[in-house]
Amino acid sequence: MLLLPATLTLRESRDTLRLLSQALQGERDGEVLVDASPLQQFDTAALAVLLECRRLALAFGRPFGVRNAPEKLSALAALYGVNELLLPSAPAPAALPAATA
Known part of the structure; x- marks a missing residue:
């Protein structure tokens, strides 16, 4: 199982994708599973990294x-x-909270 870092924003996306790609190429058998539990701070770059890994x-x-x-x-x-x-078995999530000014 591949593990995401605690922070995955645009700043970390290139390095994270490189590491995930290397790990994925090192193991060529079975399902590729990514554990997202460490994520604490992220933005849309996390989705881009996961989509590329997919x-x-x-x-x-x-x-x-x-x-x-x-x-x-x-x-x-x-x-x-x-x-x-990315999350085919996940239940439908609640809506994102409205942004406040």
């Missing part, structure tokens, strides 16, 4: 899944319409 896994003919996604990540994935690609 693309790489599928290119190797391997199923892909994200486990233990924080509720806010699930809500963000739903907002962008990619929750079925």
